[in-house]
Amino acid sequence: MALDQSFVGRTYPPTDPYEVGREKIREFAEAVRDANPAYTDVEAAKALGHPDVIAPPTFVFAITFTAAGQVIEDPQLGLDYSRVVHGDQKFAYTRPVRAGDRLSVTSTIEAIKSLAGNDILDIRGEVHDEAGEHVVTAWTKLVARAAEEG
Amino acid sequence: MTAKIAYADVEVGTELPAQTFPVTRATLVRYAGASGDFNPIHWNEKFAKEVGLPDVIAHGMFTMAEAIRVVTDWVGDPGAVVEYGVRFTKPVVVPNDDEGATIEVSGKIAAKLDDNTVRVDLTATSAGQKVLGMSRAVVRLA
Known part of the structure; x- marks a missing residue:
């Protein structure tokens, strides 16, 4: 069933802050086997001009996708998550995410399309720090594949 | 932000x-x-x-995390990445054997933009199949 177009433009309340920890960044960097010292060594990060260790570019997805749960699980929208695949992902950074950040995400439904029975949902997550400054915007395209006939 | 590659x-x-x-x-x-992501x-x-x-497939976001390393390892400071986007075109299939799969990533400068930034276009393949499409990063150089 096609999703309701009237949800386009809907913005959900900002999430409670997610506190970025040094050890969580280390765990993530090790999981993607990225040995860049900017992720684990405070002095190396400072030498690059960062106040603390920074997170790999895609780290913030865990935070924005959790926030997008508000949209995905909105019973009024009625998305069939069991049929959803991740179509596209994009980030635009004002600055890198870093340890000590307390990040809040505001999710907005940017677009809803129906193509060959597939529902396509574009969600924008604006990530701000505790001071209200923009850190990064994440765009996530989800595709709910059409249910099989019969 | 301290890129080790100069725009010039x-x-x-x-x-x-x-x-x-x-990838295993x-x-x-x-x-x-x-x-x-469980x-x-x-x-x-x-x-x-x-x-x-x-078979079991890799997380698309894992592939995305690996692909940008071609950029971040080159530029030195991962904080130099201004934009990064991909389309997930094919899954990376990971068999349950000793070898698993491999993701091969290459990149080249596609455009020189304003403010010392460049657009890098990335190509990521696994088992001969392109696994990312429209894979682009904008990076600020020194």
Whole structure:
């Protein structure tokens, strides 16, 4: 069933802050086997001009996708998550995410399309720090594949 | 922000050093834990096949995380990445054997933009198939 177009433009309340920890960044960097010292060594990060260790570019997805749960699980929208695949992902950074950040995400439904029975949902997550400054915007395209006939 | 590559030293067509990233089931379990994405298609073969996949597949976000390393290892400071986007075109299939799969990533300068930034176009393949499309990063150089 096609999703309701009237949800386009809907913005959900900002999430409670997610506190970025040094050890969580280390765990993530090790999981993607990225040995860049900017992720684990405070002095190396400072030498690059960062106040603390920074997170790999895609780290913030865990935070924005959790926030997008508000949209995905909105019973009024009625998305069939069991049929959803991740179509596209994009980030635009004002600055890198870093340890000590307390990040809040505001999710907005940017677009809803129906193509060959597939529902396509574009969600924008604006990530701000505790001071209200923009850190990064994440765009996530989800595709709910059409249910099989019969 | 301290990129070790100078804007003046690159041209459209300049190639970044290519890299190959191995992926095994253990890699995916570890990524699941670190990222919080516990979808069973990334670790449970029976479940993956039930939903029509050939086998367990890598997290798209894992592939995205590996692909940008061609840029961040080249530029030195990961904080130099201004934009990064991909389309997930084909899954990276990860068999349960000693070898797993590999993701091969190359990149080249596609455009020189304002403010010392360049657009890098990335190509990521696994088992001869392109696994990312429209894979582009904008990076601020020195």
